[in-house]
Amino acid sequence: MCDSARAGLAPWHLRPGSGAAYYNCPVPISRRSLLAAAALPLFAQSRLKIVVTGGHPGDPECGCGGTIARYAALGHDVTLLYLNRGEGYCGAASLDRCAAIRTAEAENACRILKAHAAFADQVDGRAIVDAPHYDAFARLLTAEKPDIVFTHWPIDRHRDHRAISMLALDAWWKGGKSFAFYYYEVADDTTMFEPKEYVDISTVERARHEACYAHASQQPDKWYPMQVEITSRHGAASGFAQAEGFLRYPESKRALLP
Ligand SMILES: [Zn+2]
Numbered sequence: 345m346c347d348s349a350r351a352g353l354a355p356w357h358l359r360p361g362s363g364a365a366y367y368n369c370p371v372p373i374s375r376r377s378l379l380a381a382a383a384l385p386l387f388a389q390s391r392l393k394i395v396v397t398g399g400h401p402g403d404p405e406c407g408c409g410g411t412i413a414r415y416a417a418l419g420h421d422v423t424l425l426y427l428n429r430g431e432g433y434c435g436a437a438s439l440d441r442c443a444a445i446r447t448a449e450a451e452n453a454c455r456i457l458k459a460h461a462a463f464a465d466q467v468d469g470r471a472i473v474d475a476p477h478y479d480a481f482a483r484l485l486t487a488e489k490p491d492i493v494f495t496h497w498p499i500d501r502h503r504d505h506r507a508i509s510m511l512a513l514d515a516w517w518k519g520g521k522s523f524a525f526y527y528y529e530v531a532d533d534t535t536m537f538e539p540k541e542y543v544d545i546s547t548v549e550r551a552r553h554e555a556c557y558a559h560a561s562q563q564p565d566k567w568y569p570m571q572v573e574i575t576s577r578h579g580a581a582s583g584f585a586q587a588e589g590f591l592r593y594p595e596s597k598r599a600l601l602p
Contacts, residue, residue, distance in 0.1 A: 392600055394422045395490040396459075396528075397512050399504035400468060401430045401450035402559040406571050407528040408494055409457065409552035410545025411588050414602035416458035417548070423460045423488055426450060427508045432468035434561040442468075445561055453558040456551055462488070464508075471507030481508075482515035490523045492599040497527040497537045497591065505533060516593070524599035527591045531570040539589025542582035543601050545575065549586055 394415050396404035404412065404424040415422050430446030437445055447463070454461040464484055466472060485493065493516065498509035509527075516525045529537045545552060556571075557564050578587040592598065 392420045392491040393489055394420055395425050395485065395488050395493045396422065397425045397427070397485075397493065397495045397508050398530075399427050399471070399496060399502060399508050401426050401446045402453070402556065402562050402564075403496065403505065403530050404494070405453050405457070405552070405555040405559070406567065407496075407530040407534075408588060409555045410548045410575070410586065411494075411543045411590075411602060412457045412459055413548035413551040413555075414543065414545065418602055421460075422457070423462050423490075424450070424454055424457075425462045425464065425485070425488070427464045427471060427504055427511075428466045428468040429463055430468050430561075435563065437561065442561075446559070449559045449561060453555040456555045456558060464511075466504075466507075469504065471504045473507050473510050478511060478514045478518075481511040482518055485512065485515045486519055492524040492526065494526045494528050494590070497529055497534050499534070499536045500530075501533045501535065505530070513593075516596075521595060521597070523597075525593040525596040526599060527593070529574065529589065531567040531574070537589075537591065539578065539591050541590045541592065541601060542578050542584070542587040543590070544579075544582070544584040544586075545588050546579070546585040 392415070394412075396408050396412060398404035398407070403426075412422050412424070429443040431439065431443045434442035434445045447461075450461045462484070464481055466477070493512060495512040496505040496509045498506055498513075500506050500509070513525070516523065527537070529539070553568070556568050572586070575586045575588055578589040579585050581587075590601070
């Protein structure tokens with residue numbers, strides 16, 4: 345049984361333009377639920393703003409590339425908000441060229457996924473989590489007016505991933521929990537992550553692959569296959585060929601998952 349059915353919740357979102365009840369699992373539609381849905385706020389029925397935050401260029405694409413492509417295909421507005429421009433590593437090129445190289449890679453990946461790139465302008469490998477940076481990140485995130493935010497699961501091998509997870513969570517709390525808040529995972533960096541909701545990405549595998557391989561300086565052959573193993577496993581658990589897995593913060597509202 346799916347989460348919403350178990351909780352006895354009505355399907356409170358509509359797939360844009362279809363008028364059909366949707367969630368990430370089937371929910372019976374009654375006349376009453378359709379009438380209730382008709383009275384939903386505009387937010388639930390119109391173009392959503394999705395923000396996927398990531399420690400570095402390539403992280404949102406790796407963890408959520410298929411979901412991003414599916415949201416964009418449904419007509420939603422998706423921004424990939426990177427904590428930094430990847431100044432710390434870009435293969436054989438000199439470090440002083442990394443920010444430019446990786447910014448270009450991120451913008452190319454966003455073009456492939458039909459999303460936008462934004463940068464928090466911290467420094468790769470030197471993430472700062474303190475009062476001024478909490479405030480600065482919250483201002484940046486709030487300015488996007490998100491309906492749904494995805495961020496790294498906080499128990500992660502990389503400091504920058506842990507940092508942006510904390511910055512995003514703080515912005516959500518301080519902002520009155522106004523948007524839905526979900527966690528995602530990236531290859532072998534994320535640890536102790538047990539997703540509960542899945543998005544079928546079987547039809548957008550090509551876009552996910554291209555977006556990840558747009559980050560050529562990051563040697564995607566080393567991490568992309570690991571992510572495919574993860575999404576294959578989630579697919580087996582959810583009945584799809586490939587699925588990305590997510591965990592909603594327990595106090596967060598439910599989101600429109602594609
Ligand atoms: Zn990263």
